[in-house]
Amino acid sequence: MESFFEWFKLLYDNTGINLPFLYDSYDRDRMWNGFLMTIKLSVVALFFSIIIGIIGAWLQNSPLKWTRRIVNGYIQIFRNTPPLVQLYFFYFAIGALLPKVSNGYGGEVPILGGFAWAAISLSFFAGAFNVEIFRSGMEAVPKSTTEAAEALGFSRLQIYKDITLPLAFRVVLPALNNNLVNLVKTTTLAYAIAVPEMLYESNQIWSDNVNVTEMMIFLLLAYFFLVGILVWGMNRWERSLKIPGFGT
Amino acid sequence: MNWDDSMPMVSIKDVHKAFGDLEVLKGVSMDIKKGEVVCIIGPSGSGKSTLIRCINALNDIQQGSILVEGQEVNDPNLDKLELRKKVGMVFQQYNLFPHKTALENVMMAPIRVLKQSKAEVEKTARALIKKVRLEGKEDSYPGELSGGQQQRVAIARSLAMNPDVMLFDEVTAALDPETVNEVLQTIKDLAEEGMTCILVTHEMNFAREVADHIYFTDRGVIVEHGSPTNFFDEAKDPRTKEFLSQIL
Numbered sequence: 001m002e003s004f005f006e007w008f009k010l011l012y013d014n015t016g017i018n019l020p021f022l023y024d025s026y027d028r029d030r031m032w033n034g035f036l037m038t039i040k041l042s043v044v045a046l047f048f049s050i051i052i053g054i055i056g057a058w059l060q061n062s063p064l065k066w067t068r069r070i071v072n073g074y075i076q077i078f079r080n081t082p083p084l085v086q087l088y089f090f091y092f093a094i095g096a097l098l099p100k101v102s103n104g105y106g107g108e109v110p111i112l113g114g115f116a117w118a119a120i121s122l123s124f125f126a127g128a129f130n131v132e133i134f135r136s137g138m139e140a141v142p143k144s145t146t147e148a149a150e151a152l153g154f155s156r157l158q159i160y161k162d163i164t165l166p167l168a169f170r171v172v173l174p175a176l177n178n179n180l181v182n183l184v185k186t187t188t189l190a191y192a193i194a195v196p197e198m199l200y201e202s203n204q205i206w207s208d209n210v211n212v213t214e215m216m217i218f219l220l221l222a223y224f225f226l227v228g229i230l231v232w233g234m235n236r237w238e239r240s241l242k243i244p245g246f247g248t
Numbered sequence: 249m250n251w252d253d254s255m256p257m258v259s260i261k262d263v264h265k266a267f268g269d270l271e272v273l274k275g276v277s278m279d280i281k282k283g284e285v286v287c288i289i290g291p292s293g294s295g296k297s298t299l300i301r302c303i304n305a306l307n308d309i310q311q312g313s314i315l316v317e318g319q320e321v322n323d324p325n326l327d328k329l330e331l332r333k334k335v336g337m338v339f340q341q342y343n344l345f346p347h348k349t350a351l352e353n354v355m356m357a358p359i360r361v362l363k364q365s366k367a368e369v370e371k372t373a374r375a376l377i378k379k380v381r382l383e384g385k386e387d388s389y390p391g392e393l394s395g396g397q398q399q400r401v402a403i404a405r406s407l408a409m410n411p412d413v414m415l416f417d418e419v420t421a422a423l424d425p426e427t428v429n430e431v432l433q434t435i436k437d438l439a440e441e442g443m444t445c446i447l448v449t450h451e452m453n454f455a456r457e458v459a460d461h462i463y464f465t466d467r468g469v470i471v472e473h474g475s476p477t478n479f480f481d482e483a484k485d486p487r488t489k490e491f492l493s494q495i496l
Contacts, residue, residue, distance in 0.1 A: 144339060144343045153361040244388075245389050245393075
């Protein structure tokens with residue numbers, strides 16, 4: 001392994017192509033941690049955005065007028081404003097209003113750090129789209145199918161959980177795919193509030209090494225493969241959920 | 249209220265039902281005793297389907313009374329689950345759950361709604377599938393079955409809840425002519441075993457053969473009723489005569 005890394009040192013010496021995150025252990029750790037941070041932020045935001053989507057779509061069908069209005073208001077706000085502005089809003093506006101806690105060294109730090117705000121902001125951003133995506137899927141489930149469940153004695157929640165949601169999921173997977181791909185790419189915005197994810201760490205490295213071109217090419221390829229893996233996984237999932245004779 | 253099986257199983261009195269301004273049922277009354285097979289026939293738009301959908305509270309009524317084993321259906325505090333345990337329903341479009349196999353379709357309600365054990369339910373479900381002559385199709389999805397086969401699964405699914413009365417809403421209307429008979433045969437078997445059945449149907453020969461009592465509805469009222477022989481051979485009302493002359 002060490003000789004593999006050494007090769008990139010030679011590459012730099014002989015050609016000037018500088019990839020310090022491979023041959024320099026300090027930069028390597030930075031890059032690796034940035035990569036892990038991007039994965040962590042993506043997974044957390046993916047998870048909560050889907051939860052928000054499922055619950056929001058359920059609440060959108062609520063018999064209570066105000067519940068529906070609040071969900072619709074949420075969708076409008078988060079869909080019609082830029083995600084970077086939302087992130088700044090959460091971090092600088094809401095964050096400043098929250099109490100600070102002692103950091104144990106006599107200083108004070110905000111109760112929620114950059115990562116938490118990025119996760120919250122991105123979950124709400126993608127969640128707003130997910131609500132609409134899940135709603136479209138639920139509307140594709142024929143009323144006669146849920147009526148049959150009703151006639152068998154299923155409750156409203158049981159119908160949603162056992163009939164509507166599993167069928168809607170299959171309808172919405174392609175649209176959900178798109179939104180989740182966008183979400184993973186949008187995690188780079190966390191750079192703006194100094195969350196040490198992949199773009200942020202790359203910036204640190206190119207500032208120290210003045211190898212902007214190499215880092216840009218690397219970043220492009222890194223995101224290409226990262227999102228590629230997500231798309232591959234989602235496509236496999238889509239295939240595994242396929243029901244013989246349904247939706248064809 | 250105490251009910252015993254010498255009293256009508258379903259007792260409908262002066263039922264009125266309107267969708268907005270459109271009055272669909274204008275004072276319908278009928279009694280169905282235990283073990284009786286009742287066919288409701290009439291031109292489309294005469295309120296037949298609406299009437300049987302009111303029996304298991306899929307539609308509510310504005311006026312009148314429907315008693316199912318003594319339980320009042322026209323009651324804002326109606327225990328729908330209790331009612332639907334007693335009343336099974338089969339629909340024109342089968343309405344199977346497309347993401348579940350035939351066996352799972354039959355097993356779902358007893359497990360989820362009646363909270364019975366899976367092993368026990370599976371045994372009865374397999375017996376029911378055999379009863380509707382679909383052995384070997386347990387693991388097929390609805391999309392892989394013909395219309396007639398799907399409809400028989402739907403009948404088995406309804407029987408799995410062990411209802412006291414079965415409602416059939418034009419269950420052969422969407423089928424190919426050659427599969428109509430297999431479904432009718434299944435219903436005939438049920439009737440012969442003593443199941444109380446209320447059918448909305450256009451199959452006049454079938455009605456003549458299996459029904460104990462026939463009701464003819466037109467424009468929201470019962471025009472005429474009687475035993476099949478009386479009804480088909482000695483109809484008195486001009487509207488009945490006209491209808492019969494068109495379809496026989």
